[in-house]
Amino acid sequence: MTLPSLALTLDLLGTFVFALSGGMLAVRRSLDVFGIMVLAVSAGLAGGLARDALLGAHPPAALADSRYLTAALLAGLAAFFGHRLIERMTKPVMVLDALGLGFFAVAGCQKALLYGLSPLPAMILGVLTAVGGGVVRDLLVTEIPRVLREEVYALAALIGAGIVVLGEHFSIPDALTVTVAIAVTFAVRVLSVWRNWQAPRAPGT
Amino acid sequence: MTLPSLALTLDLLGTFVFALSGGMLAVRRSLDVFGIMVLAVSAGLAGGLARDALLGAHPPAALADSRYLTAALLAGLAAFFGHRLIERMTKPVMVLDALGLGFFAVAGCQKALLYGLSPLPAMILGVLTAVGGGVVRDLLVTEIPRVLREEVYALAALIGAGIVVLGEHFSIPDALTVTVAIAVTFAVRVLSVWRNWQAPRAPGT
Amino acid sequence: MTLPSLALTLDLLGTFVFALSGGMLAVRRSLDVFGIMVLAVSAGLAGGLARDALLGAHPPAALADSRYLTAALLAGLAAFFGHRLIERMTKPVMVLDALGLGFFAVAGCQKALLYGLSPLPAMILGVLTAVGGGVVRDLLVTEIPRVLREEVYALAALIGAGIVVLGEHFSIPDALTVTVAIAVTFAVRVLSVWRNWQAPRAPGT
Numbered sequence: 001m002t003l004p005s006l007a008l009t010l011d012l013l014g015t016f017v018f019a020l021s022g023g024m025l026a027v028r029r030s031l032d033v034f035g036i037m038v039l040a041v042s043a044g045l046a047g048g049l050a051r052d053a054l055l056g057a058h059p060p061a062a063l064a065d066s067r068y069l070t071a072a073l074l075a076g077l078a079a080f081f082g083h084r085l086i087e088r089m090t091k092p093v094m095v096l097d098a099l100g101l102g103f104f105a106v107a108g109c110q111k112a113l114l115y116g117l118s119p120l121p122a123m124i125l126g127v128l129t130a131v132g133g134g135v136v137r138d139l140l141v142t143e144i145p146r147v148l149r150e151e152v153y154a155l156a157a158l159i160g161a162g163i164v165v166l167g168e169h170f171s172i173p174d175a176l177t178v179t180v181a182i183a184v185t186f187a188v189r190v191l192s193v194w195r196n197w198q199a200p201r202a203p204g205t
Numbered sequence: 206m207t208l209p210s211l212a213l214t215l216d217l218l219g220t221f222v223f224a225l226s227g228g229m230l231a232v233r234r235s236l237d238v239f240g241i242m243v244l245a246v247s248a249g250l251a252g253g254l255a256r257d258a259l260l261g262a263h264p265p266a267a268l269a270d271s272r273y274l275t276a277a278l279l280a281g282l283a284a285f286f287g288h289r290l291i292e293r294m295t296k297p298v299m300v301l302d303a304l305g306l307g308f309f310a311v312a313g314c315q316k317a318l319l320y321g322l323s324p325l326p327a328m329i330l331g332v333l334t335a336v337g338g339g340v341v342r343d344l345l346v347t348e349i350p351r352v353l354r355e356e357v358y359a360l361a362a363l364i365g366a367g368i369v370v371l372g373e374h375f376s377i378p379d380a381l382t383v384t385v386a387i388a389v390t391f392a393v394r395v396l397s398v399w400r401n402w403q404a405p406r407a408p409g410t
Numbered sequence: 411m412t413l414p415s416l417a418l419t420l421d422l423l424g425t426f427v428f429a430l431s432g433g434m435l436a437v438r439r440s441l442d443v444f445g446i447m448v449l450a451v452s453a454g455l456a457g458g459l460a461r462d463a464l465l466g467a468h469p470p471a472a473l474a475d476s477r478y479l480t481a482a483l484l485a486g487l488a489a490f491f492g493h494r495l496i497e498r499m500t501k502p503v504m505v506l507d508a509l510g511l512g513f514f515a516v517a518g519c520q521k522a523l524l525y526g527l528s529p530l531p532a533m534i535l536g537v538l539t540a541v542g543g544g545v546v547r548d549l550l551v552t553e554i555p556r557v558l559r560e561e562v563y564a565l566a567a568l569i570g571a572g573i574v575v576l577g578e579h580f581s582i583p584d585a586l587t588v589t590v591a592i593a594v595t596f597a598v599r600v601l602s603v604w605r606n607w608q609a610p611r612a613p614g615t
Contacts, residue, residue: 054462054469112473121469121474121479142552144550145550148445151444198442199443202489
């Protein structure tokens with residue numbers, strides 16, 4: 001498998017997993033099949049669309065290549081027909097979500113660097129790519145987004161994006177940087193859920 | 206009436222009707238005159254603005270031509286002064302909203318094809334154009350957007366956009382395709398409300 | 411101090427103040443340190459990001475220059491460590507917020523004119539720049555945005571943007587126009603809070 005096809009595979013897998021989270025939320029909220037599809041597509045594509053609109057990447061990757069939409073719609077169908085099965089697999093879903101978080105943070109940051117952004121803004125855009133879909137998903141059903149409620153979510157994405165920036169700075173081969181960045185984002189996120197890490201609240205609240 | 210002026214007329218009518226729905230929601234929520242104007246402008250313009258930001262159409266049509274804003278502000282004024290009259294005309298408002306849905310779905314999909322998008326992404330962008338204003342309108346007053354709650358809303362827009370794609374594929378004259386697409390979107394939406402069509406929910410929920 | 415450095419100073423101050431409002435809201439909602447940072451960055455940068463995505467200014471100013479992000483993150487830290495002190499200074503925070511409103515409305519409208527927009531759309535984009543961060547901030551914690559609830563908020567920004575348009579039309583020197591526009595926006599907003607101005611609601615509600 002060549003690197004571009006690996007990257008695309010991971011990107012589409014990330015889209016699928018985030019779209020699945022959108023579809024599952026829609027099922028839990030008793031939305032009909034169209035509501036499920038709308039939420040799946042929103043969750044799967046919004047992060048990348050926001051990134052590309054800000055970078056001026058026209059048309060956005062998620063609209064230039066039909067496979068992104070296809071992945072999101074398939075995830076919506078999977079949620080519609082398979083929600084009882086998927087509900088029982090919360091652990092696999094969380095694990096896939098953490099992988100999606102890693103890949104989107106890395107891909108978003110890399111694309112931002114490619115478009116000439118400085119390290120700090122590129123990292124923030126990586127985080128936006130990774131958490132954007134989930135934010136839109138939760139807002140559409142008027143829930144406070146998970147990125148604000150979960151302890152270590154944006155932080156895991158930020159760490160992954162930071163590794164991309166460091167790799168770029170020290171001219172480390174892309175394949176190595178990407179692998180490490182995704183692995184670390186994944187590990188931080190999964191460990192934080194598993195060990196129930198608590199981030200500090202403001203003193204005196 | 207030439208075709209471009211017909212298209213612009215319908216576009217401005219769509220903006221007016223969606224803005225009216227925003228203004229009416231603001232009145233029902235007891236917002237003041239400025240809140241009404243903000244919600245009218247948001248509902249009337251957000252769908253087209255999102256479409257143009259994603260396509261890279263700069264400046265967006267709704268900002269390049271002052272008539273869009275004028276239409277939205279007039280709708281806000283109409284809601285402010287005429288809300289009691291309009292409230293009694295729920296049927297005409299629903300009918301105009303269905304017409305706006307049709308025109309925006311068609312215009313959004315056509316513009317996306319013009320910018321080189323593939324059929325499926327172009328259809329999705331048509332749907333986004335048609336439902337975007339309503340999503341922003343409902344989110345601003347923290348309601349779950351109508352597109353997630355109403356049975357056949359995004360679907361009607363999707364069918365209209367699909368007809369545009371088919372018309373393009375078979376090189377059918379634009380005027381015919383546009384007319385049929387708007388008429389079908391309108392008919393599907395109005396019929397679904399009139400006959401109270403129910404879309405399936407996920408099995409076992 | 412030259413004019414560009416004055417403009418940048420005010421811009422960064424506006425970013426800082428809006429980010430501070432985001433951070434303080436996050437503290438009040440008992441979010442952890444990462445939630446505070448996410449809300450601070452969202453509130454500080456969203457208005458300018460939306461403006462630049464619509465104008466096609468790529469990359470957006472808030473991502474092209476790391477100082478915007480730095481200002482927002484510092485504001486998040488200030489909210490985290492200093493929220494009890496800041497809470498006691500509601501008057502200074504409101505005053506700084508009014509100044510931020512003025513500067514963002516003016517800067518947004520000026521940039522829109524520079525990109526060739528007509529007066530009315532340029533004014534609306536100025537308002538969007540000024541209120542956008544607050545809208546995103548409030549939506550993220552599922553509150554109805556302040557711009558819809560507060561009597562004279564969008565209006566103050568609109569007046570400031572209108573002065574910019576008039577100044578441009580009559581070829582008045584930029585420095586004078588900008589100063590007057592910021593001062594008037596600031597004065598209208600502060601007076602409206604101080605005197606508790608009420609805007610009219612729709613008749614018969």
